[in-house]
Amino acid sequence: MSMNRRSFIKLLGASAGVGLAGAPMFSVANEIMPKKGRRVVVLGGGYGGAIAAKYIRMADPSIEVVLVTENKEYISGPLSTLVIAGFRDLKDNTITYEKLEANHGIKMVYAHAESVDAAAKVLVTNQGTIAYDRLVLSPGIDFRFEEIEGYDPKTTPDVIPHGWLPGAQTLLLKKQIESMKQGGVVVLTVPPTPYRCPPGPYERTSLFAYYLKQHNPTAKVIVWDANEKIASKGPLFMKGWTKHYGFDAKDSSKGMVSYHSNSKITKIDVKGMEVDNGVESIKADMINIIPPQKAGLIAFKAGVVGEDKKWCPVDPVTFESKLAPGIHVIGDSSSAAPMPKSGYSANSQAKCCATNVVQLMNGKPLIPPSFVNVCYSFITNKEAISVAAVYKEAGGKIAEVPNSGGVSPDLSEMDARYAYGWIKNILTEMST
């Protein structure tokens, strides 16, 4: 399209006007893709965000969708502990977005989100600003490092990994467990609920033990759990530890796994490799602190975090923030109890949110939610356990459908096989 003299002058006038107005010149000058039609911006390319972007486009292709995410590769948390134990490759947990972009006409922007101007409906990134009609935040988690004395957010994870954001941290834990001295002690600390992936710390306990049983059979895994009991699938984990790792709930000196409830880490001596829970301290050869958690940082900047200063209260039908209209929050950052902060929950919430974002934008009635969670945990390389649940909305809240769902009756090889089918499907759904 050629530009005639008049429109060129108009354009000059417009930018001069913006310039005179002051601040807006900055955002106009740095706008990444000027908004023409109706647009939803989705932030976060994980289990929630990628699905929200896709399902909005599937339901109404007349709505433009911009998916903003930090990296061209996304690494899945689910099944990442298998990488530490040596029976899965990190690349099998990794997806990219080219097919998602091509198949659904989603506009990808790889950028770091810096802030949200909710009044102006603009997302500010390190690459420039993006205007939206509605914003969907799916930023995952951040950590409350400050609750552990002696923990330096910058340097401590390089020595004492959390491994709760998969990738380099996963590989560091793998390296550490492989190089630990014979008969060494690993301490794993479980944060208070709610946190990302409730069964995750206990699966990690199991798979540390699985690795050590083969390569370092006199080693010990000590679990300090901030909670009063195992947060998910408790009896099944204990059954698995008893069956495979000599666990004895009454005598923690026996077997490879020693579990301690009501034991919240309060202090860490990184140099001395010593953890403290206010009552006792232990020296360890390897420490895996899974720190207490909160919503992703951008949720704080967007003003959608609730009074607890941790998580984002949302409407259970639209996932629209109760604090900032036009901004929706899904996945780990949202308060969606009793749904756990799991990958499948995020997937399911994303579809519900996408559906009702489309309804809102088209001025149509909202559709009641229906959610599912499915989650598998490995006990060994061959045996796994599972939990499943169906949720609906009742009285303005998310509620489990009575007499449905629950945990598997036992450990089984079938659940391990289905876990691989699960991850293949859910990662394919996010990336195609």
Add this chain to the structure above:
Amino acid sequence: MRLKLLMALIAGGMAFSASALAHEPSYTAMMANTCNGCHGTDGVSAGPNMPNLGGVPANYMVEQMKLFKSGERPSSVMGRLAKGYSEGDFTAMAKYFAAMKYVGAKQPVDDAKAARGKVVHEERCEKCHEKGGSVGADEGILAGQWLEYLQISMNEFRSGKRPMPKKMAAKIEGEGKLSDADVEALVHFYASQH
């Protein structure tokens, strides 16, 4: 040239609106979408032990969901999930998936086994699982399902964990009972029919 472009645009536009129509928000779509995490978008599964749902006849799906719910069909999470829905929900979701396109799994198979399986199929199974197992209002679709899923299903049938319809039991366990190798050949045949 212009006409061609116009035709392409129209065809593209039609495909576009057809797909948008299929995904128009509804409570049925809301429920059915929750299945996709494990069974793939539009019920096209990428996971080798989870069946395709898209394009599978509704009758068969409703029946299977009832069997999962009652526990007659063995499962991992399916029985627990099925308990969260009514029979009306099953029917709505089944019709939704039945209206989708069936996309068989593209997967490597053993050609020799598949060839032998074709013979077994034609002798014993074609009468009910018509057209190479590619149709079946009550029987479901076998052609192009994932090999591992088919193997798991046949193991469940033959070990007695999953009840076989009488006609099926007669063909599998009856006169000239199928060997393990026959069954393995048969599932390779179905897996090859995508």
